[in-house]
Amino acid sequence: MSHAAMSSELFNKTIVELAELLAAKTITSVELTQAVIDRTQSVEERVKAFNSFDAAAALAQAAASDARRAAGQSLGALDGIPIGIKDVIAVTGQPLTASSKMLANFVSPYDATVTQKLKKAGAIIWGRLNLDEFAMGSSTENSAFHTTRNPYNLDCVPGGSSGGSAAALAAGEAIATLGSDTGGSIRQPAALCNVVGLKPTYGLVSRFGLIAFASSLDQIGPFNRTVEDAAITLQAIAGYDENDSTSVKVEIPDYRAALKTKKGPWRIGISKEYFGEGLDPEVAAAVEKAVSFYEKMGCVIKNVSLPHTEYGVGVYYIIATAECSSNLSRYDGIRYGHRSADAKDIVDLYYKSRAEGFGPEVKRRIILGTYVLSSGYYDAYYLRAQKVRTLIRQDFLNAYNEVDAIITPTTPTPAFKRGAKADPLAMYLCDVYTIGVNLAGLPGISVPCGFSSSGLPIGMQLIGQPFKEADLLAIANAYDSAHDWAKRTPNL
Amino acid sequence: MSVPEDLNIDRIANLARLALTDEEKVKFSAQLADVLTNIEKLKQVNVDGVEPTAHxxxxxxxxxxxxAKPGLPVEDALRNAPEKRDNMIVVPKVVE
Structure with a gap:
């Protein structure tokens, strides 16, 4: 194969493939990074996945990676691999906007822990990826800057909130990306864009340097082209961090090695609550085919009951908005962020800076969150939601007495058209299958499992036990390594 | 969907230190009423004796x-301040 022919497709390769080419010195990180930059420049006008990118900074990191490798000091599989970062995760000296006017001019004074860890693994920190403002939404239509398109159909949404992270990877504008997931914001866009998206167990990955939305639910995780790539990326970012008091001290196993050592057969649960009304028949059929695959490989398929599933969306929109109304009180126009130019006094400055800086969905959620926490309503809404949360979590823990993982559709439907869900409640209901995982703090992964008749990607979700990502990844890899949905790249 | 009588949007917006336009007040009231109606079904769940989960x-x-550990240098910490002078953040006058 000629060098030129190969490098034209470098941007669609996996971390595993590229790490081999880099190690064999068939390619350099500068060549790879340039290929990703060129690809981005050629398709970004249509995809709109990025808020900003710094090609010079990426190439400088790539040159440093090549120098390390030449000196025999490669840092491993991620050394020299360009990874895009959702624009809620801090990278020193780069913009950090949360796709909000409030932070349009904010520049990070420090690195998030995950950014530090990726740098230590030699990854090229590449680009700031679009999202729904402050990660509130399921389509990226709530971005204050622009809506990201689904690379498989530019009239459709890529999902959200991490829509830029999913679309950039699907479009070949990055080799992997990071996102954050509060109610499905990694798994849902991954399903809609034909990539793998992993939400780790609450506490496995540090949130230091992540812009907070709902602190009892938020978790950072990777988007990848294969489950094996997800194992490599998770390895780099997982682990206890003294700067995040909610990160947990657990032993981090070798996730990639686990894909080979853990071979099943597993006990896999199906819950009827995830296959009911509102589920698109093509999505149901694709997931049922994946269930048959596991059955044929010798897994035991068991029905499990998650009876409180239907209350998940309600519990989520009380807890998440309550926490967001508290977290976003820091944006007051004083120390950083947008400051109104025509305030009469300091109190007026708070009201106007927030009114001008926040978009409609963020305002709606602050209002709802403030309401459910306000005097006289706290017990009826917030406290009751926290109790139902206990029951939802208990449902999962009961199921794990009988099964190793639970398989569900990731989303009720494939990607929908831009503008199709103008009503906030309709948009909230998109998250019905992903929310329980956040409420219970569990790990969940979306894996591509087919296409609709109109050519839109379909994803299945596997839900694992707390801190057992090694098992979850092995189960997901058994399917993923035997299928090649992710190789079906979009025509752009 | 009608707005519940107890959803006093002015009171809530005031608690949230958020200035809303008249148009936003009407729109958000209706949308929040929809969401709250959906949330009503939580009242069907028996939560007697159930401990709340915060995390x-x-x-x-x-x-x-x-x-003591090293922190951000002052110039980095103030880098994003909307207005600053002599290593301090400038705010409107707070006392008469």
Whole structure:
């Protein structure tokens, strides 16, 4: 194969493939990074996945990676691999906007822990990826800057909130990306864009340097082209961090090695609550085919009951908005962020800076969150939601007495058209299958499992036990390594 | 969908220190009423004797050693301040 022919497709390769080419010195990180930059420049006008990118900074990191490798000091599989970062995760000296006017001019004074860890693994920190403002939404239509398109159909949404992270990877504008997931914001866009998206167990990955939305639910995780790539990326970012008091001290196993050592057969649960009304028949059929695959490989398929599933969306929109109304009180126009130019006094400055800086969905959620926490309503809404949360979590823990993982559709439907869900409640209901995982703090992964008749990607979700990502990844890899949905790249 | 009588949007917006336009007040009231109606079904759940979950995994009293560590240099900490002077953030007058 000629060098030129190969490098034209470098941007669609996996971390595993590229790490081999880099190690064999068939390619350099500068060549790879340039290929990703060129690809981005050629398709970004249509995809709109990025808020900003710094090609010079990426190439400088790539040159440093090549120098390390030449000196025999490669840092491993991620050394020299360009990874895009959702624009809620801090990278020193780069913009950090949360796709909000409030932070349009904010520049990070420090690195998030995950950014530090990726740098230590030699990854090229590449680009700031679009999202729904402050990660509130399921389509990226709530971005204050622009809506990201689904690379498989530019009239459709890529999902959200991490829509830029999913679309950039699907479009070949990055080799992997990071996102954050509060109610499905990694798994849902991954399903809609034909990539793998992993939400780790609450506490496995540090949130230091992540812009907070709902602190009892938020978790950072990777988007990848294969489950094996997800194992490599998770390895780099997982682990206890003294700067995040909610990160947990657990032993981090070798996730990639686990894909080979853990071979099943597993006990896999199906819950009827995830296959009911509102589920698109093509999505149901694709997931049922994946269930048959596991059955044929010798897994035991068991029905499990998650009876409180239907209350998940309600519990989520009380807890998440309550926490967001508290977290976003820091944006007051004083120390950083947008400051109104025509305030009469300091109190007026708070009201106007927030009114001008926040978009409609963020305002709606602050209002709802403030309401459910306000005097006289706290017990009826917030406290009751926290109790139902206990029951939802208990449902999962009961199921794990009988099964190793639970398989569900990731989303009720494939990607929908831009503008199709103008009503906030309709948009909230998109998250019905992903929310329980956040409420219970569990790990969940979306894996591509087919296409609709109109050519839109379909994803299945596997839900694992707390801190057992090694098992979850092995189960997901058994399917993923035997299928090649992710190789079906979009025509752009 | 009608707005519940107790959804006083002015009171809530005031608590949230958020100036809303008249148009936003009307629109948000109706949309929030829809969401609250959907949430009503939580009242069907029997939660007698159920402990509330604040975090998925209980973590209590995470202590850090009381040791000074290097922090952000002042110029970095103030880099994003809307208005600053002499290493301080400038705000409107707060006392008459």
């Amino acid at each position: 998925a995994f209980p973590i209590y009293n995470v202590w850090a050693d009381d040791v």
